Amino acid sequence: MADLTLTKKDFTSDQEVKWCPGCGDYSILSTMQSYLPELGIERENIVFISGIGCSSRFPYYLDTFGMHSIHGRAPTIATGLAISRPDLTVFVITGDGDSLSIGGNHLIHSLRRNIEIKILLFNNRIYGLTKGQYSPTSEQGKVTKSTPLGSLDTPFNPISLALGAEASFVARTVDSDRKHLTETLRAATAHKGSALIEIYQNCPIFNDGAFDIVKDSETKGGALLQLIHGQPIKSDTHGLVHAGASLKVVELNSVPESDLVVHDAHNPDPAYAFALSRLSASELDHVPIGVFRDVERSGYGSLVNNQVADIIAKQGAGDLHTLLTSGDTWKVD
Amino acid sequence: MAKPVVSLNQVTIRFAGDSGDGMQLTGDRFTMDTASLGNDLSTLPNYPAEIRAPQGTLPGVSSFQLHFADHHVQTPGDAPDILVAMNPAALKANIKDLKRGATIIVDKDEFTNRNLTKVGYPGNPLDDGSLDSYKVHAVPLTSLTVAALSQLTLSRKEAERSKNMFALGLLTWMYHRPTESTENFLKTKFAKKPDILEANLLAYRTGWNYGETTEDFSVSYEIAPAKMPAGQYRNISGNTAMAYGLIAASQRSGLQLFLGSYPITPASDILHELSKHKKFGVITFQAEDEIAAIGSALGAAYGGALGITTTSGPGVALKSEMIGLGVMLELPLIIIDVQRGGPSTGLPTKTEQADLLQAMFGRNGESPVAVIAPSSPSDCFAIAVEAARIATTYRVPVFILSDGYVANGSEPWKIPEVDSLPDLHVEFAKSQEDFKPYLRDTKTLARPWAIPGTKGIEHRIGGLEKADVTGDISYDAANHDLMVRARAAKVAGIEVPNLVVDDPTGEADVLLLGWGSTYGPIASAVELLRANGEHIAQAHLRYINPFPKNLGDVLKKYSKVIVPEMNLGQLSMLLRAQYLKDVIGYNMVRGLPFTTTEIVEATMEVLHG
Ligand SMILES: Cc1ncc(C[n+]2csc(CCOP(=O)(O)OP(=O)(O)O)c2C)c(N)n1
Ligand code: SF4
Ligand SMILES: [Mg+2]
Numbered sequence: 001m002a003d004l005t006l007t008k009k010d011f012t013s014d015q016e017v018k019w020c021p022g023c024g025d026y027s028i029l030s031t032m033q034s035y036l037p038e039l040g041i042e043r044e045n046i047v048f049i050s051g052i053g054c055s056s057r058f059p060y061y062l063d064t065f066g067m068h069s070i071h072g073r074a075p076t077i078a079t080g081l082a083i084s085r086p087d088l089t090v091f092v093i094t095g096d097g098d099s100l101s102i103g104g105n106h107l108i109h110s111l112r113r114n115i116e117i118k119i120l121l122f123n124n125r126i127y128g129l130t131k132g133q134y135s136p137t138s139e140q141g142k143v144t145k146s147t148p149l150g151s152l153d154t155p156f157n158p159i160s161l162a163l164g165a166e167a168s169f170v171a172r173t174v175d176s177d178r179k180h181l182t183e184t185l186r187a188a189t190a191h192k193g194s195a196l197i198e199i200y201q202n203c204p205i206f207n208d209g210a211f212d213i214v215k216d217s218e219t220k221g222g223a224l225l226q227l228i229h230g231q232p233i234k235s236d237t238h239g240l241v242h243a244g245a246s247l248k249v250v251e252l253n254s255v256p257e258s259d260l261v262v263h264d265a266h267n268p269d270p271a272y273a274f275a276l277s278r279l280s281a282s283e284l285d286h287v288p289i290g291v292f293r294d295v296e297r298s299g300y301g302s303l304v305n306n307q308v309a310d311i312i313a314k315q316g317a318g319d320l321h322t323l324l325t326s327g328d329t330w331k332v333d
Numbered sequence: 334m335a336k337p338v339v340s341l342n343q344v345t346i347r348f349a350g351d352s353g354d355g356m357q358l359t360g361d362r363f364t365m366d367t368a369s370l371g372n373d374l375s376t377l378p379n380y381p382a383e384i385r386a387p388q389g390t391l392p393g394v395s396s397f398q399l400h401f402a403d404h405h406v407q408t409p410g411d412a413p414d415i416l417v418a419m420n421p422a423a424l425k426a427n428i429k430d431l432k433r434g435a436t437i438i439v440d441k442d443e444f445t446n447r448n449l450t451k452v453g454y455p456g457n458p459l460d461d462g463s464l465d466s467y468k469v470h471a472v473p474l475t476s477l478t479v480a481a482l483s484q485l486t487l488s489r490k491e492a493e494r495s496k497n498m499f500a501l502g503l504l505t506w507m508y509h510r511p512t513e514s515t516e517n518f519l520k521t522k523f524a525k526k527p528d529i530l531e532a533n534l535l536a537y538r539t540g541w542n543y544g545e546t547t548e549d550f551s552v553s554y555e556i557a558p559a560k561m562p563a564g565q566y567r568n569i570s571g572n573t574a575m576a577y578g579l580i581a582a583s584q585r586s587g588l589q590l591f592l593g594s595y596p597i598t599p600a601s602d603i604l605h606e607l608s609k610h611k612k613f614g615v616i617t618f619q620a621e622d623e624i625a626a627i628g629s630a631l632g633a634a635y636g637g638a639l640g641i642t643t644t645s646g647p648g649v650a651l652k653s654e655m656i657g658l659g660v661m662l663e664l665p666l667i668i669i670d671v672q673r674g675g676p677s678t679g680l681p682t683k684t685e686q687a688d689l690l691q692a693m694f695g696r697n698g699e700s701p702v703a704v705i706a707p708s709s710p711s712d713c714f715a716i717a718v719e720a721a722r723i724a725t726t727y728r729v730p731v732f733i734l735s736d737g738y739v740a741n742g743s744e745p746w747k748i749p750e751v752d753s754l755p756d757l758h759v760e761f762a763k764s765q766e767d768f769k770p771y772l773r774d775t776k777t778l779a780r781p782w783a784i785p786g787t788k789g790i791e792h793r794i795g796g797l798e799k800a801d802v803t804g805d806i807s808y809d810a811a812n813h814d815l816m817v818r819a820r821a822a823k824v825a826g827i828e829v830p831n832l833v834v835d836d837p838t839g840e841a842d843v844l845l846l847g848w849g850s851t852y853g854p855i856a857s858a859v860e861l862l863r864a865n866g867e868h869i870a871q872a873h874l875r876y877i878n879p880f881p882k883n884l885g886d887v888l889k890k891y892s893k894v895i896v897p898e899m900n901l902g903q904l905s906m907l908l909r910a911q912y913l914k915d916v917i918g919y920n921m922v923r924g925l926p927f928t929t930t931e932i933v934e935a936t937m938e939v940l941h942g
Contacts, residue, residue: 015805043788082632084638
């Protein structure tokens with residue numbers, strides 16, 4: 001049984017945290033440390049696996065099992081662990097470069113398979129650890145150390161990408177919004193298969209203010225379109241209506257409340273969540289936040305382990321002697 | 334009147350045909366029937382990388398060679414005594430390997446002008462006297478098969494597909510092989526396709542009867558069983574033996590077998606084989622690429638499973654960074670490289686030993702791993718068990734360097750008693766206070782295998798340099814030096830058996846030293862040389878990192894050491910570097926195993942100049 005007396009302190013390791021002052025990673029860490037006791041899982045049954053990047057230092061600071069692996073490959077390690085150890089709760093911590101550039105292949109395949117892992121994608125729209133090159137989520141034209149004349153790449157929209165990869169749970173939240181981040185973690189850990197959470201994370205050193213519009217008290221009310229299952233989708237000033245096959249942001253006072261799209265995170269058709277994901281382009285003027293999609297689909301690990309259990313139930317456990325002596329054999333006296 | 338029966342000591346047969354002609358299956362069946370008769374044997378499948386190269390062309394030729402005897406057999410044989418050629422391409426591609434006087438059986442029907450021109454024969458070799466120094470049987474194989482099956486409701490094309498069974502039946506008669514096992518095999522294989530089953534059985538029996546009744550074949554041959562140690566035997570290929578060895582290791586250790594793999598020739602058959610054995614609790618995960626394959630295996634190992642990844646050279650290149658992580662994390666991991674011709678895509682279906690230095694050094698930093706290599710198809714079983722022992726005892730990645738030759742070749746295998754296999758039981762770190770993830774065992778220098786789910790030992794590890802004992806991140810200069818040396822010392826200290834030297838007279842001055850799959854050709858060359866009165870010593874390395882402790886002394890003892898390798902001298906380089914011994918390399922990279930003759934000649938050159 002879970003030891004329900006655990007506190008934030010129990011999940012805090014003895015390692016000195018070494019992010020830059022003001023880094024958004026601090027608030028994510030603190031929120032996670034506060035949330036974990038609520039999860040009701042013993043520390044030894046929780047594993048954090050990360051890649052490489054500033055964000056990927058995260059596991060060192062949690063007093064659970066943890067592995068800081070290599071650049072982009074955390075989902076692969078987590079996959080082997082989650083399949084072979086279904087008793088564990090496995091988190092993947094990754095950055096926008098780690099998960100969408102070098103590790104893009106593993107991200108999409110773990111989502112497609114629906115591995116039982118919760119992926120926290122710290123999106124600061126920059127390469128932090130290598131000191132400020134543009135990343136796959138940086139806006140086109142971004143001037144960085146490696147793009148003095150502006151980047152030419154079209155960025156990824158991580159939510160659209162995850163949905164295209166058949167993800168069964170996709171959400172977005174913001175580093176500094178403790179309450180929303182906690183709710184999102186709660187929903188992700190309640191979900192059975194893969195969960196991808198994109199966390200807008202500020203890097204004050206190399207990409208400061210990238211998310212100010214959704215963080216400043218003056219602008220955020222209007223910019224954040226709240227995705228709450230069963231509730232109309234709206235911000236303080238705008239709401240969402242159907243526009244043919246697509247969705248459109250309109251001013252709240254231009255339509256009756258009853259015209260607003262009511263959010264359905266369990267909609268089996270991914271086209272709906274995809275349409276939501278397309279509302280926020282690089283400019284972030286209208287940003288849906290919350291759980292885009294949360295549908296039930298068998299987790300890969302449970303399918304794998306069921307296949308093993310089924311064959312053993314049908315044929316009995318394998319016997320080594322029988323295996324070695326199977327097929328055509330002969331005796332020499 | 335019954336036809337005369339001639340006794341032979343040994344025979345080498347090569348079946349050759351178009352990729353679509355079923356030569357591998359034909360060879361496999363003949364091998365199984367030969368094995369069950371108690372002959373010793375060795376096989377060499379040789380097929381193109383293309384699934385179906387254009388029909389009737391030289392690149393499309395697929396062959397299967399089998400050497401069987403009434404005595405111990407080391408190799409698939411240098412030159413076939415008998416070639417079965419299903420078309421002109423198969424004849425043209427293989428005739429250069431035959432001894433004069435060899436027997437050739439061809440499908441006469443395929444020797445049409447069109448097929449002859451396709452492979453550049455100016456005339457018909459069956460008529461122009463160019464085959465006069467061989468015994469040629471021109472059998473209308475296709476038309477006889479079609480005629481035999483005319484009573485069935487099959488199209489001509491379907492009927493023709495059974496002609497390999499006609500050929501198999503004929504050879505089965507010629508060499509007095511039993512027919513039951515092939516008949517049973519066909520019955521199982523085509524249980525759901527009664528038409529095809531009947532066609533194959535009929536063609537097989539017609540081929541057998543053709544030998545028995547026609548004048549063309551006047552004698553048949555017998556090869557007495559070989560003397561082998563008492564026990565139960567089966568024929569086994571290297572890849573199957575490897576899969577069985579891994580299952581055995583999982584059973585003997587009580588660890589769940591987790592294979593992460595991405596398909597690649599010639600390693601895929603290990604994945605295929607293991608995926609059949611889920612009832613042993615085996616998990617096979619076909620990953621999105623080689624990196625994910627080894628990553629998943631390492632993740633499973635971290636969780637306490639027997640983590641394995643199988644691949645070939647190009648896949649090893651992709652796995653390098655993750656192997657380095659395994660070295661840093663000091664977790665058990667088995668990497669099986671079934672080597673093929675390289676570099677790059679190279680020769681996917683051909684054999685080579687040129688990944689040795691890649692396995693040894695193909696990573697950034699000082700990144701030592703254990704490297705071992707099977708010496709024959711059946712040895713793959715023992716080497717897999719051994720890899721598990723080393724990986725779990727020393728918590729280190731272990732490379733197995735197999736290759737296309739041992740992987741696809743086969744030989745009889747004395748099936749071991751399960752109780753005789755080593756006990757591979759392992760201890761995980763237990764719940765404790767003040768746990769030290771990098772506190773080493775004083776004997777093995779291994780760190781604890783500390784798996785998630787164990788209360789009180791929660792800790793963090795990673796690819797950054799570790800502080801000694803605590804495992805915390807450390808950038809300290811002295812600590813890095815200490816840890817680099819500790820990881821090296823751990824691998825160097827892996828206990829491996831001493832090298833056994835076979836030097837019966839003790840008078841040899843020259844040592845033949847091989848590693849991996851060259852064992853067979855070297856051993857049979859040594860037999861021949863000794864039969865000719867030469868003094869020659871032989872030793873074979875199954876352990877390359879670390880080398881056996883006595884290797885230095887062995888090298889000193891012989892004035893000349895010949896090292897045959899299917900690469901440009903990679904083991905030679907290691908030996909020279911480590912022992913300052915100027916060994917003599919004998920190197921070939923043709924995608925084929927050495928022949929006995931080649932090694933005999935190379936050795937004679939050294940012996941007598
Ligand atoms: C194989 C490899 N290539 C490159 C690097 C260098 N590298 C480390 S982190 C990083 C990018 C990190 O960006 P991101 O994933 O966005 O993480 P952040 O630092 O922004 O949190 C790169 C390129 C590496 N460690 N390994
Ligand atoms: S560089 Fe940016 S992302 Fe990295 S620690 Fe500093 S502030 Fe955080
Ligand atoms: Mg980043």
